[in-house]
Amino acid sequence: MSETFVRVALDHPLPTLFDYRCDAPPPEPGTLVAVPFGKRSVVGLVVEVSAHSDLAAGRVRNIEATCGACAPLSSEWLALVAFAADYYQRSLGEVALPALPQALRDRSRWPRLFAVEPRFRLTAAGRAALPDALPARAAALRRLAAALADARSLDAPDARALHPKAGATLAAWQAQGWIDVETDADAARAFDARADWGADGDAAVAVMASAVSAIAARPALTDEQAQAVDAIAGAQGFSPFLLHGVTGSGKTEVYLSALERLFAARPDAQALVLVPEINLTPQFEAAFRARFAALAGDASIVTLHSAMADGERARSWLAAHRGRARIVLGTRLAVLASLPELALIVVDEEHEPAYKQQEGLRYSARDLAIWRAKQRGIAVVLGSATPSLESWWQAEQGRYRRLSLSRRAVADAVLPAVKMIDLEEERRRGRGSVDGISGPLVAALKSRLERGEQSLVFLNRRGYAPVLACDACGWVAGCPRCSAYVVLHKSAHALRCHHCGWEARVPRACPDCGNVDIAPLGRGTQRVEETLAGLVPGARVLRIDADSTRRKGSAQTLFSNVHAGEVDILVGTQMIAKGHDFQRVSLVGVLNADSALFSHDFRAGERLFAQLMQVSGRAGRAGLPGEVLVQTRYPRHALYHALGRHDYVGFANATLDERRDAHLPPFVYQALLRAEGRTLEAALAFLGQAGAALADAPFAERVTVYDAVPMTIVKVANVHRAQLLVESASRASLLATLRAWQPTLRTLKGVIRWSVEVDPLDI
Known part of the structure; x- marks a missing residue:
């Protein structure tokens, strides 16, 4: 009898597949298998099936188990991760395996993948009683109650993460009638929609289609919004759109309306909606659930991000993989989710650097979303008030279709007035600041407090x-x-x-x-919070940054307090600068913006302008007159002039002209080779050898290699770091050179680790 072999991708830096023997019939490509690797048992992904192996018979080992709970990943998904591996210079296994939930990469958890743990929901009595019935000092109990109130339901692992004795507490609350407990059988039925549909699947799809068409009335679209929705809904084949809308122009409403049109035409379709940060997912999920409440089953809208418990993330991923989830909402890792019926991709705030992974596989979720849309032949919508210059240039060249929303969606809402507070002029007049907060800003804060309006103070530096x-x-x-x-x-x-x-x-x-x-x-946000409490007596000051939102669910709770009007002055970092619809905020104060004006990073100006435009857009969204006060020592700087006019187009075109003259992206393509060593000399020596080896690489004459230099922060955790920049006017030439370079790099010694990053954002 002839033997059968499978070639398996493992999460290992070697750019090769590993051969294993298997019984007939062999697992299909895309199947997860457990295999021996050295002295360990690891999970891998079957990529190919073959009748022979180039290895000696005694060296080929047998696969140990096959994951029957997860259907094989499609050839389309395998092509996606293969492209990402090739483009970002990693092995196939280093891309494919980390893209999967941890529960799928742990063989011991395979039998329990569909053993859904109980989920808990607040009853009407529970919503009325909690948290008032809890002791004021019972912080853990209050966190648990708040999480139940904020979420549609809460599973056991999440409950235990919030309170170590959650099991006993929830049992007591159930006895009091405060919560309902979903049984395993109920959860399994809700999780597996196809089991409910059975032979009546077509009827269920028809019911879903009619339910979508009967969704309750929603805000009337403006002419610009309607034109954008028509363009997206009418797109045929691969259609990249750049939705350029000023802050408050209703980009989210365009997304929702486009999805409605999609599901009305194709009830079985799936959509992927990407947001740049985890703290933006709750408000997006709430908006999507409110609009698409008629979609059957809890799994119709799922979220995917790194802060989710392993079990919760696995359930969401599997719902998408099996076609059960209609809408997948997530951060950058969601771009690699398995979506067999994917028909539309939305990338909100597409300019955000958060879409670029900065560890391991350094991929751009935005760029992969565009490639995935081209692979599927579908529309992809990139939305932003301040698009990245790369996307803006693509639209200028006609490769993306630009859709414009030039005014705010609320009839009486206008863009806020932007004014500069000249700190040098204040100093000359003897009106110094208190801990960096000027007199005019303090007066404006007091004025808003007297009018019962909210203010936002932005400083992108946490700590005291x-x-x-x-x-x-x-x-x-x-x-x-x-x-x-x-x-x-x-x-x-x-x-x-x-x-x-x-x-x-x-x-x-x-x-x-x-x-x-x-x-x-x-000064950092903690110091500003303390100072404002003294400068504006009686104001309720709240700080939101990475320190104040460490606990799970805390960010959502704090933002809920702002929306409920329980805060007068909100102090925060970039977490509050984008995506949030603060209805009562009429004043935005910006501190310490000048620090980015003279950075060595050529992208610093672009990032600062986007950041200031985004945070300015939090003011005056619900018809209140908005005002933005920027403290600066350079009020005549061109960037601030463009900001005052809300002139993104002028800023973008002027900056692109500078980039073209300086031969910088998007007019050239770049890659960074980073090396980490026990000494800086070792890292630089490695990079010197690597740079010399490029002389013999293909297309070397089309590639520019710069000298190796120490990184801005040279030493991190006792490891010294340096980098070498490679660039070319041809993307194809750069990638071909990097591919040929990799084998040579693996032969070089002397450093702890090295990595290649394609399209780096930080140089």
Whole structure:
């Protein structure tokens, strides 16, 4: 009897597939299998089936198990991850396996994939009783109650993450009639829609189609919104759209209306909606669930992001994989989800750097979304008030179709007035600031408080102060493991490194000279929060940043407080700058914007302009007159002039002209080779050898290789880092050179690790 072999992709940096023997009939390509690898058992993905192996018979081992709970991944999905592996210079297994939920990559969990744990829902009595019936100091109980109130349902792992004794608590609440518990059988039926449809699947699809058409009335579309929806709904084949809409112009309504048209025409279709950050998913999910409440079953709309519990993420992923989920809403990792009936992709805030993964596989979710739409022959919508210059250039060249929303959707809402507070002029007139907050800004905050309106103060630096220093000897608190200063977090009485996570208590005196009068320099959001509480008496000040939202669900709770009007002044970082519809905010104050004007990073200006345009757009969204006050020492800077006019088009075209003259992206294509060593000399020596080896690579004459240089933060966690930039006017030439370069790089020694990043955002 002839033997059968399978070639399996493993999560391993070697760019090869691994041969294993299997019984007949062999598993199909796309099947997950458990295989021996060295002394371990690991999960891999079958890519090919063959009648022979080039290895000696004694070296080929047998597969150990096949994952029967998960249907094989499609050839289309395999082609997607193969493209990503080739383009981003990684092995196939390094792309395919991490794209799957952890539960699928753990063989021991395969039998339990469909053993759905109970889910808990608040009853009407529970919503009326909680959290008022709980002790004021019972923080864990209140977190659990808040999570139940905010979510449609909560599963057991999530409940245990919020409260260690959640099981007993939930049992007691069930006995009091405060919650309902969904049984395993109910959950399994809700999870597997096809089991309910059975032979009547077509009838169920027809019912869904009529339900979608009978959705309740929604806001009337403006002429521009209607034109955009018509264009998206009428698209044939691969159709990339750039939806350029000013803040508050109703881009979300365009997405929702386009999806309605899609599901009315194709009730079995699937849509992928990407958002840049996890904290934006709750409000998007709420809007989508409200609009598409008629879609049958909880799994019709699922979310996918890294903060989800393993079991919850696995259920959402499998619902999408089996075609059960109609809408998949997620962050960048969702772009690699298996969606067999994918018919529309939306990338909201497409300009956001968060779409570029900065560890492991350094992929761009936006770019993969575009490639995936081309692969499927469907429409992809890139939405933003401040599109990336790469996307804007593609639209200027006619490769993307531009759809414009030039005014706000609410009839009486206009874009806010943007004014500059000249800090130098304030100083000359003897009107200095208090902890970086100027007199005019304080007066504006007090005025809004008196009118019962909300204000937002933006500072993109968390912590209390970026530096703790000694005036006597010049000592500055630095991280012992990184070439960076540590940040003072006053509330925790701690010094923290935001690069490696090192933490220490704040010293009582200078460790060098013993001076007890050590002081913070600069300011972060914690210090601004403290200062505003004193400058604006009676104001309810709330801070939202990465420190205040560490606990699961905390960000959603804080944003709910803002929307409920329980906050007068909101202080925050970029977390509050985009996507949020604050109806009562009429004033935005911006602190410390100048720090990005003179950065060595050529993208710093683009990012600053986008950030300021986005945060400015939080003001005046519901008809209230909006005002934006930007504190600056350079009020005549061209960037601020464009901001004051809300002139993205002028800024983008001027910046593109500068990029063209300087031969920078999008007019050239770049890749970075990064090396990490025990010493900087070792990292630079490795890069020197690597650069020399490029002389013999294909298309070397079309590629420019720059000298190796230390990275901006040279040392992180006791590892020294350097980088080498490679660029070309031809994307094909650059990729061909990188492919030929990889085998040589694997032969070089002397560093801890190295990696190639294609299309880097940070240089």
